[in-house]
Amino acid sequence: MSKKLIYADHAATTPLSATALAAMMPFLREEFGNPSSLHSWSKKPREAVDEARAAIARCIGAEPEEIYFTSGGTESDNWVIKSSTGGLMVSSYEHHAVLNAAANVATEGRQVCYCKPKMEGSVWPDKITAAWQDGIKLVTVMAANNEIGSRNVIGDLARHAHAKGALFHTDAVQAVGHVPIDVKQDEIDFLSASAHKFNGPRGVGFLYMRKGLSLHPLMNGGQQESGLRAGTENVAAIVGMSAALTDNCDNIEQNTAHLDRLKEQLLEGIASLSKDVYFPGSKFDYQLPGFVCASFPGRSAEAIVQILDLKGVAISAGAACDSKNTQISHVLKAIHLPRNFAEGTVRVTFGVENTEDDVKGVVDAFKVALRKV
Numbered sequence: 328m329s330k331k332l333i334y335a336d337h338a339a340t341t342p343l344s345a346t347a348l349a350a351m352m353p354f355l356r357e358e359f360g361n362p363s364s365l366h367s368w369s370k371k372p373r374e375a376v377d378e379a380r381a382a383i384a385r386c387i388g389a390e391p392e393e394i395y396f397t398s399g400g401t402e403s404d405n406w407v408i409k410s411s412t413g414g415l416m417v418s419s420y421e422h423h424a425v426l427n428a429a430a431n432v433a434t435e436g437r438q439v440c441y442c443k444p445k446m447e448g449s450v451w452p453d454k455i456t457a458a459w460q461d462g463i464k465l466v467t468v469m470a471a472n473n474e475i476g477s478r479n480v481i482g483d484l485a486r487h488a489h490a491k492g493a494l495f496h497t498d499a500v501q502a503v504g505h506v507p508i509d510v511k512q513d514e515i516d517f518l519s520a521s522a523h524k525f526n527g528p529r530g531v532g533f534l535y536m537r538k539g540l541s542l543h544p545l546m547n548g549g550q551q552e553s554g555l556r557a558g559t560e561n562v563a564a565i566v567g568m569s570a571a572l573t574d575n576c577d578n579i580e581q582n583t584a585h586l587d588r589l590k591e592q593l594l595e596g597i598a599s600l601s602k603d604v605y606f607p608g609s610k611f612d613y614q615l616p617g618f619v620c621a622s623f624p625g626r627s628a629e630a631i632v633q634i635l636d637l638k639g640v641a642i643s644a645g646a647a648c649d650s651k652n653t654q655i656s657h658v659l660k661a662i663h664l665p666r667n668f669a670e671g672t673v674r675v676t677f678g679v680e681n682t683e684d685d686v687k688g689v690v691d692a693f694k695v696a697l698r699k700v
């Protein structure tokens with residue numbers, strides 16, 4: 328009998344849900360019309376795009392006209408950063424989609440400064456104040472970190488940025504569909520999201536932009552997305568994203584309860600295998616559901632990941648390795664994790680389809696790995 332493969336790397340990407348696939352199918356085949364055409368083939372695709380926009384808006388407390396479809400998180404982040412004007416503050420533990428876009432605008436002479444997370448893995452308003460410079464017009468801090476799963480109180484950060492005269496953008500790629508988000512309540516100006524992180528298809532995402540704000544188009548061309556993001560809509564992907572997000576948001580409480588049970592079970596399992604372990608990003612109980620980041624000091628994360636892979640379990644390492652150097656990730660550096668802990672840091676991220684048996688399989692694989700490395 329072939330062994331069951333266990334996928335526990337949902338922060339990297341998630342499988343497409345059956346609901347999303349079913350919603351997409353008609354638009355991949357019979358309803359292939361271009362939503363911008365004048366003839367009747369455009370009707371269903373156009374209506375589907377409009378419905379998807381409204382459904383996605385509902386999931387985050389926005390208005391439909393505040394949602395702009397993009398190719399994913401990277402594009403949404405780049406759009407906000409490259410098309411806004413004035414000084415920019417970004418947190419130092421953002422995803423590279425934000426950090427490299429910020430570095431790019433800095434080379435063109437734009438003012439860019441960095442605020443820092445605290446050691447427990449969150450950015451607080453006082454960190455914005457500490458790094459503040461005159462001229463900052465946009466602050467960008469992620470809603471949840473992709474390596475350690477720690478969340479930020481984005482409403483407090485947005486209000487703090489506003490009090491200082493700046494707009495607020497959040498990369499919510501890891502948070503949307505997993506924790507409740509209300510852009511109005513949290514006074515968010517811009518928010519980036521990506522469908523493949525919440526059981527939607529790859530290569531599609533959206534940018535929320537508060538009504539009354541504007542950005543230069545990142546892409547020039549036709550009049551799609553109010554003339555701000557040109558290009559024929561990927562109707563099937565947009566519909567799949569909407570179906571996946573609606574499904575996740577409708578079930579967010581049950582999903583969270585399930586994922587937190589799996590997380591608890593894994594934490595107990597790891598604790599039974601090793602006392603010498605630290606869990607970055609887990610303080611304050613304010614971490615993403617089903618997310619475990621574990622540091623085993625003095626061990627090699629890469630070796631752990633490889634042994635788990637041989638056992639049929641997919642997880643991630645927190646340090647990117649090549650044959651000569653272990654490069655510590657900028658996130659682990661930003662939270663001042665000592666090098667020997669960082670080198671042994673792995674990430675296990677469960678999804679709704681994982682079961683308690685999967686967790687047992689992960690713990691058994693860890694047992695083998697921790698004996699060997």
Ligand code: PLP
Pocket residue numbers: 338339398399400401402404422424469471472473498500501520521522532
């Ligand atoms: N931002 C964060 C926090 C992410 O985790 C990712 C993907 O890993 C991205 C942005 C990039 O998103 P996409 O893969 O949709 O371009």
